[in-house]
Amino acid sequence: MISALTFDLDDTLWDTPPVIRRAEAVTHAWLARQWPAVARHFDVAGLAALRRQVAEEDPDRAHDLTLMRFRTYRRAAEAAGYPPEAVARGAFAVFYRERNRVELFPDVLPVLEPLARRLPLAAVSNGNADIQAVGLGHVFRLAVSAREVGRPKPDPLIWKEACRRLGVMPRTVVHVGDHPEHDVAGARAAGLRTVWLNRRGVAWSGPGCPDAEIPDLSALPAVLARWGVEPVAGSGGVAPFPPRE
Ligand SMILES: [Mg+2]
Known part of the structure; x- marks a missing residue:
């Protein structure tokens, strides 16, 4: 029996690298206006290099991406x-607003909205996106971040915490994510079933193997149906589940 699902966010529900590139460019432009000497000392690549250095100096907290950004902006100031x-408060506010301005993959809402009416969904992320700000507050019952639990995926802790808060047993939960190690190996180690979302059609590179592989989220309902999750009929003007092929 499946009682809940957990989802990765970055590169599973939206394409992350262009979001971060834009957020860093916008933040740098803001710094150039508000605190011009910072922008003169550090170009966009220079700030990125400083952030890597800051993370390397504190590997135990490198998973706390918000903290690492704050430290980077403080150091640059x-x-x-x-x-x-x-400087750090202002720059992070600009960065964070842009970081949450994402374009969901087109298969996200048509699959997650009906699914959320049937089962509780939780976001589990190593990143610092805000599910409300990205427009997914209505589909996720809760979100757990690496920052909150103190360890990043693939450590099983983030799924244990999500299952505890959902009140479900890990073996009854399905995790969906794009990363072979962070998502599939980690969730399996926590005792969940795993679905590898392979949008790029690349060869499997992780340890072990996922319980299922899908090219996009529209294939998820059929996988869940095999595991006993009956499709829900559309109602109230919401798209049927699963989407018609
Ligand atoms: Mg990901």
């Missing part, structure tokens, strides 16, 4: 002779 907290 100090180098430029500005008040670190004011």
Whole structure:
């Protein structure tokens, strides 16, 4: 019996690299206007290099991407002779607003909205996206981040916490994600069933293998049906589940 699903966010529900590139460019442009010496000391690539350095200096907290960004902006402000907290707060607010401006893959809402009426869905992410801000607050019952639990995927802790908060047994939960190690190997180690979302059609590269592989989310309802999750009929103007092929 399947009692819940967990979903990865970045690169599973939207394409992340262009979002981060744009967010970093917009943040840099904001710095150039508000705190110009920071932008003169560090171009976009320079800030990225500083962020990597900051993460390497504190590997135990490198998974806390929000903290790493704050430290990066503080460090850059100090180098430029500005008040670190004011610069970091402002720059992070700009970055975070842009980071949550994502374009969902077109298969996301047609599959997740009907599914959310049948089973509780939880987001489990190593990133710091905000499910409300990205427009998914109505499909996810809850979200658990690596920052909250203190360890990033593939550590099983994030799924254990999601299952605890959902009140379900891990073996009754299906995880869907794009990353062979972070999503599939990690969720399996936590005792969940795993669905590998392979949007690029690449060869499997992880340890072990997923319980199912899908090219996009529209194939998920058929996989779940094999595991006993009956499709729900459409109602109230919401698309039927599964989507018609
Ligand atoms: Mg991902």
